């Protein structure tokens with residue numbers, strides 16, 4: 001019997017967005033390791049293409065270190081005006097699927113699709129149609145997670161990357177989260193992770209099975225919060241934001 005979804009939330013995240021835009025616009029870069037960022041000695045990598053990632057390079061790494069690890073990578077200066085234009089195309093696709101879109105950055109958003117199954121079909125079909133529409137509009141791939149909460153949808157889009165489509169039905173949430181490592185918990189920084197590991201807790205399933213009072217004793221109010229997240233309990237709503245006011249981006253020097 002299919003699950004009843006109390007809420008249907010999608011998290012959509014463009015794959016290696018800036019690098020993917022460059023590879024789309026410049027076919028000679030396709031299939032090659034590229035680092036979006038300035039070549040200067042003090043700059044950092046804004047985005048690495050998937051071809052560069054096996055060399056251990058990624059966003060926020062100093063450019064000099066990334067070039068040392070992946071000398072064959074092509075360094076491409078960022079073109080933020082172009083990324084914003086593509087972001088607007090992506091946003092228009094999201095808006096066509098839901099009136100409730102909460103962007104997190106230029107290339108990532110939550111969409112609330114609660115109650116739209118009659119119109120658009122089950123969550124997995126909606127997610128697949130969204131991916132196809134983004135590709136049609138931009139030529140780029142997006143990873144999508146569908147779940148009954150924001151937290152689980154975000155984890156689902158991430159574990160499927162790149163070009164992912166991961167649906168976590170309400171009855172599957174606990175089993176989906178259980179094997180994941182502590183670092184997947186929102187709000188658990190390195191210090192918290194060390195404390196949890198000192199308590200013998202390495203996975204979300206172990207946190208979920210822990211006595212919440214024990215977590216509270218060790219971590220204060222963060223403890224029960226993490227306990228609820230590890231069980232997939234996250235009531236935060238998707239908050240619609242107007243495009244103009246919501247999307248900002250940070251230039252990384």
Ligand SMILES: [Mg+2]
Pocket residue numbers: 013014015016017107108
């Ligand atoms: Mg992204």
